[in-house]
Amino acid sequence: MLDERSIKVLWAVINSYINNPDPVGSRYVTRKYSLEFSPATIRNIMADLEELGFLSQPHTSAGRVPTDKGYRFYVENLMDENVCCHKGLIDSLTRRLEDLREDIYTLLDETTRTLSSHSHYLGIAVSPGPDGSxxxxxxxIPYSDDRIAVILFTNEGIIKHKILKNNFSFSRNDLNRIARYLNKEFSGYTIREIRQRLLEEMARDKELCDTLISQALSLCGDVMSCYGANVFISGLTEILELPEFSDIEKIKEISRTIEDKHAVIKLIDSLANAEGVQVVIGAENTVEEMKALSIITSTYKEGDKPAGIVGIIGPTRMDYSSAISLVDVTARFLTEILDEGGQEWRRER
Amino acid sequence: MLDERSIKVLWAVINSYINNPDPVGSRYVTRKYSLEFSPATIRNIMADLEELGFLSQPHTSAGRVPTDKGYRFYVENLMDENVCCHKGLIDSLTRRLEDLREDIYTLLDETTRTLSSHSHYLGIAVSPGPDGSxxxxxxxIPYSDDRIAVILFTNEGIIKHKILKNNFSFSRNDLNRIARYLNKEFSGYTIREIRQRLLEEMARDKELCDTLISQALSLCGDVMSCYGANVFISGLTEILELPEFSDIEKIKEISRTIEDKHAVIKLIDSLANAEGVQVVIGAENTVEEMKALSIITSTYKEGDKPAGIVGIIGPTRMDYSSAISLVDVTARFLTEILDEGGQEWRRER
DNA sequence: ATTAGCACTCTAAGGTAGGGAGTGCTAAAT
DNA sequence: ATTTAGCACTCCCTACCTTAGAGTGCTAAT
Structure with a gap:
């Protein structure tokens, strides 16, 4: 599709632009990348690349800038795959996440911080949702006369608690019996399955009229209902340093976007089932406010089921190769941690 | 100290500047506030006020701008105290916090959101620290072969959990016994007191050599050690709209400051023991990065002990009267909620 | 096919002038 | 003695212009 020369030039332009967001001129390319052609030749090639949609000009008589299509080609064909091992990243991950193995919310929060400080873009993580957990x-646990603390443990290490007001007063024994029943019935199922079964059981138990059991089911349902995916984003400070965000309006937009976690979940959810690292570049994005940004994500797993997502959000002018491997390594790392936490449990059964 | 005329003028300048951050001129004051003097007279008064340090000029031939000292005088003497009841605020607080009575972290997080959306400044909240809880x-609770989930309930509604790796394998009965012991010994004490006692007991129990008990104590200690105050801040989107933050550098600074939660805790801690609403204006602040900002805080209580802090951070040009009553109302509201949660418990004892 | 040369285009930066808002001072008015 | 009108002056802000520089596209020569 593209001859070798064009590829060299395209690579040079993108590489240069990633390091420094100034339109790239023909003279600069010849100098900096010591290509064996004169600026004039490069200009011709660039004109071709522009016609093909890989480059564009901010205005006549400015240098060239990569388009989304250009970045896409770069990511798929030109990128430097063998980025050095992320020793520093692994180190900080292990160091910072050591004590958090079992509290996945804190764990993910710290993960986004690590991601953002290493990539200098936004770090993002989504906790396992009800479907996968x-x-x-x-x-x-009895909490007070008329309140009960319900505590949910999942394999992914999420502990969800809620305190429920109750009309009946349960003794500790009652509660233990209820808990035993619930555990016998439901442990090992995903939250989604349990929700489904709860509906059925509750319909059935209406007739059985076993107060304790039906109470138990309703308790369980109450807690489940507040069980959703959580989004963590951090690194606003990092991207404030980037020249493309020196404009207040853009910052406002980003800030609004990431404060609206529902929008982010929607955005991210479409990537949840894909294997491996996903790259969405600029306008490939379906969300209007993100059309100037690129997103790199990967799923971490619990056992062999995808559990949640980690990733990086940055400008389209992103250091894709390092960002991609950063995300990849992090996702693997999380998978590993979850595995350690789950192993004994699975062995036990 | 100031005659009535000066006060009127000072009030007018501050009032005008709060609504619109342009230096206030003499002509504008006479017009807008229909004072019974000519601009020339106002100019003389303003010159006096400047000499006294209540006003300043950004440059010769600009209008006047209030100084920190001016705001201080305003807050203490001139402010419109009887701001209308915050019906809207109370409404959204009750609506949004209804289901969260017992989960204080989510509760505080939502509180900051409510505060920031009502004030259009930053909302801030600090959870009860170990000392007060x-x-x-x-x-x-047994979690796996060699891990135990330890769950801590406090009166303030904080639930802290941690999963601990353990060398011994405890049966459920063991754990129940340990828990009973711990509850008998420690419930009703503050976390700080417990930490203190733990140290003593552990020293003593070394000789007693009751493995179970000393294990219990060490478990307890482990969880306590991760018990610290949590800071919640939100509303960056809100303050991005303010004209004083149209400069990228200022935003960077604020963003850095609020991301550094330790600094915020340090900043806030000094206000923790004061009664009622605290107002810190601009350079009165001890933290360098905050010298352009004002902070309004109040403590919410659990029972009659101060538990944590809620507040607002905004520009010195802040709508103090509404911000102050906003913070006041919110703190009272939180206190009330915590009271409801705690009543039965205290009655029980 | 490539390159040197050249005219052309567009931006970014710096400099200047004019308008406008506001002041301080002085002298007149109350 | 206080207040006010009048006026000269100061300073900022904006718009406008100019210039330098970087880069292009085209053409003609290699």
Missing amino acids: TLRCIEL | TLRCIEL
């Missing part, structure tokens, strides 16, 4: 066990 | 009860 497997219930490990439920505990019911 | 009273332990309600401890639960120990």
Whole structure:
């Protein structure tokens, strides 16, 4: 499709632009990348590349800038794959996440911080949602006369708690019986499956009229209902340093976008089921406010099920190769951590 | 100290500047506030006020701008105290916090959102730290072969959990016994007191050699050690709209400052023990990066002990009267919520 | 096919002039 | 003695212009 010369030039332009967001001129390319052609030749090539949609000019008589299509080609064909191992990243991940193995929310929060400080873009992570999480066990604890603390453990290490007001007053024994029942029935299922079964069981138990059990089911349902995916984003400070965000309006837009976690979940969800690292460049994005940004994500897994997502959001002018491997390594790392946490449990069964 | 005329003028300047951050001129004051003097007279008064340090000029031949000292005088003497009841605020607080009574972290997070959306400044909240929180009860739950989930309930509604790796394998019965012991010993004490006692007991128990108990104590200590105050800040989007933050550098500074939660805690801590609403204006602040900002805080209480802090951070040109009552109302509201949550418990004892 | 040369285009930066808002001072008015 | 009108002056802000520089596209020569 493209001859070798064109590829060299395209690579040079993108490489240069990634390091420094100034339109790239023909003279600069010949000098800096010591190509064996004169600026005039490069100009011709660039004109061709522009016609093909890989480059564009901010205005006549400015240098060239890569288009989204250009970046896409770069990511798929030209990128430097063998980025050095992320020793520093692994180090900080292990160091910072050491004590957090079992508290996945804090773990993900720290992960986004690590991602953003290493990439200098936004770090993002989505916790396992109800569909993927497997219930490990439920505990019911008397909290006060008319309140019960319900605590949910999942394999992914998410602990969800809620305190429920209750009309009946349960003894500790009652609660233990209920918990035993719930655990027997539901542990090992995903939250989504449990929700489904709850609906059925509750319909059935209406007739059985076993107060304790039906109470238990309703308790369980209450907690489940507040179970959703959580989004973590950090690194605003990092991207404020980038020249493309020196404009207040853009910052406002980004800030609004990332404060609206629902929008982010929607955005990210479409990538949840893909294998490996996903790259969405600029206008490939379906969300209007993100058309100037690129997103790199990967899923981390619990066992062999995709659990949640980690990634990086940055300008389209992104250091793709390093960002991609950063995300890749991080996702693997999280998968590993979750595995350690889950192993004994799976062995046990 | 100031005659009535001067006060009127000072009030007018500050009032005008709060609504619109342009230096206030003499002509504008006479027009807008229909004072019974000519611009020339106002000019003389303003010159006096400047000499006294209440006003300043950005440059010769610009209008006047209030100084920190001016704001201070305004807050203490001139402010419109009887701001209308914050019906809207109370409404959204009740609506948004209804289901969160017992999960204080989510509660505080939502509180900052409500504060920032009502004030259009930054909303801030600090959760009860170890010193103030009273332990309600401890639960120990087997998590896997060699791990135990420790769950801490406090009166303030904070639930802290941690999963601990353990060398011994405890049966459920063991854990229940340990939990009973711990509850008997420690519930009703503040976290700080417990930490203190733990140290003593552990020293003593070395000789007693009751493995179970000393294990229990060490478990308890482990969880306590991760018990610190949490800071919540939100509303960056709000203050991006303010004209004083149209400069990227200022935004960077603020963003850095609020991302550094330790600094914020340090800053806020000095206000923790004061009664009622605290107002810190601009350079009165001890933290360098905050010298252009004002902070309004109040403590919410659990029972009669101050538990944590809520507040607003904004530009010195802040709508103090509404911000102050906003913070006041919110703090009272939180206190009330915590009271409801705690009442039964205290009654029980 | 490539390159040197050249005219042309567009931006970014710096400099200048004019308008406008506001002041301080002085002298007149109350 | 206080207040006010009048006026000269100061300073900022904006718009406008100019210039330098970087880069292009085209043409003609290699």
